[in-house]
Amino acid sequence: MKARLILEDGTVFKGKAFGYLEESVGEVVFNTSMTGYGEVLTDPSYYGQIVTMTYPLIGNYGINLEDVQSKNVCVKGFIVREKSDTPNNFRNEMSLDVYLKQNKIIGLEGIDTRALTKILRNEGTMRGIITIDENATLESVQPKLDKFDNTYAVYEVSRKEKEYYQGSGAKVAVMDYGVKQNIIDNFVERGCDVTIYPATTTAEEVLNDNPDLIFLSNGPGDPDDLDEIVGNVKKMIGKKPIVGICLGHQILARTFGGKTGKLKFGHRGGNHPVKDFEENKVFITAQNHGYYVCEVPECMEVTQINLNDNTVEGMRHKELPIYSVQYHPEACPGPKDSQYIFDKFLDVLNNK
Ligand SMILES: NC(=O)CC[C@H](N)C(=O)O
Numbered sequence: 001m002k003a004r005l006i007l008e009d010g011t012v013f014k015g016k017a018f019g020y021l022e023e024s025v026g027e028v029v030f031n032t033s034m035t036g037y038g039e040v041l042t043d044p045s046y047y048g049q050i051v052t053m054t055y056p057l058i059g060n061y062g063i064n065l066e067d068v069q070s071k072n073v074c075v076k077g078f079i080v081r082e083k084s085d086t087p088n089n090f091r092n093e094m095s096l097d098v099y100l101k102q103n104k105i106i107g108l109e110g111i112d113t114r115a116l117t118k119i120l121r122n123e124g125t126m127r128g129i130i131t132i133d134e135n136a137t138l139e140s141v142q143p144k145l146d147k148f149d150n151t152y153a154v155y156e157v158s159r160k161e162k163e164y165y166q167g168s169g170a171k172v173a174v175m176d177y178g179v180k181q182n183i184i185d186n187f188v189e190r191g192c193d194v195t196i197y198p199a200t201t202t203a204e205e206v207l208n209d210n211p212d213l214i215f216l217s218n219g220p221g222d223p224d225d226l227d228e229i230v231g232n233v234k235k236m237i238g239k240k241p242i243v244g245i246c247l248g249h250q251i252l253a254r255t256f257g258g259k260t261g262k263l264k265f266g267h268r269g270g271n272h273p274v275k276d277f278e279e280n281k282v283f284i285t286a287q288n289h290g291y292y293v294c295e296v297p298e299c300m301e302v303t304q305i306n307l308n309d310n311t312v313e314g315m316r317h318k319e320l321p322i323y324s325v326q327y328h329p330e331a332c333p334g335p336k337d338s339q340y341i342f343d344k345f346l347d348v349l350n351n352k
Pocket residue numbers: 045217218219220221222223245246247248288289290291292
């Protein structure tokens with residue numbers, strides 16, 4: 001079936017729909033990973049976004065449910081140059097098309113994803129709609145684009161109930177703002193006793209459980225929308241060691257009076273070079289963020305930067321056991337080079 005992507009700048013890309021045939025609005029972003037589309041689709045940080053993959057052939061090894069990063073497909077739409085209809089891999093459970101149908105998410109194929117990416121890179125990410133209405137124009141869809149609002153994304157993707165993974169090691173409280181499964185797995189693999197808390201859980205409730213370490217997770221949306229969560233984290237400061245990834249890192253910056261801003265087109269892919277000053281090494285990292293810490297609080301020092309654009313990628317508190325990274329050490333998709341960060345998280349407990 002014919003379908004089109006209409007961007008808010010008026011550009012129209014005509015292609016073919018796949019997956020679930022219902023129109024969808026979101027912020028259109030691009031990801032440069034060559035593989036790992038199953039992980040991208042299920043990363044809750046993409047909630048509210050229509051993702052286009054820059055790699056031209058997607059779906060060739062099918063979908064394997066062991067790879068998923070959350071229970072649901074989180075993207076609002078998925079755009080590829082060419083989708084594979086004949087996935088071939090011993091781990092393949094179903095095709096991309098069937099997976100999107102099951103999860104009620106529309107796909108668009110057969111458009112010039114390179115041209116689309118150049119528009120997003122030059123003009124910045126913007127809202128868009130994938131629609132099967134052949135008469136749709138920017139004018140006719142404008143009210144739908146205007147209505148799009150991702151303010152409550154964190155609360156929509158967060159677990160509604162606590163979840164527990166027993167372990168014999170450090171007691172880790174994971175604040176679920178949209179946590180990826182491989183983050184949980186990394187703590188569990190290190191023997192941690194993990195409790196995952198819904199985003200609405202109060203600081204008092206978490207502190208009452210007396211964890212050894214509080215982890216602030218990744219998640220969707222604008223960190224500036226999260227005053228309530230920032231207020232909650234403020235109450236945890238000085239009481240327990242705290243570490244964070246991505247949105248968690250941004251929340252920490254705001255907690256200490258720093259500022260976050262929006263990147264023009266974000267960092268999404270599996271090939272971002274990051275320099276870790278503490279290790280004096282460069283690591284190739286997986287990234288997925290549209291916002292960044294533009295003003296580092298005075299009490300924190302910058303431990304890592306992105307070598308593409310020099311933005312902040314890691315911070316450590318000058319006195320308290322508090323440490324965070326902007327990128328994704330758990331990878332999925334992406335290189336696993338920086339999984340040592342999870343060891344650094346646990347080192348925080350020993351004040352290293
Ligand atoms: N992966 C994340 O946690 C993303 C954080 C935030 N939503 C951003 O886009 O910057």
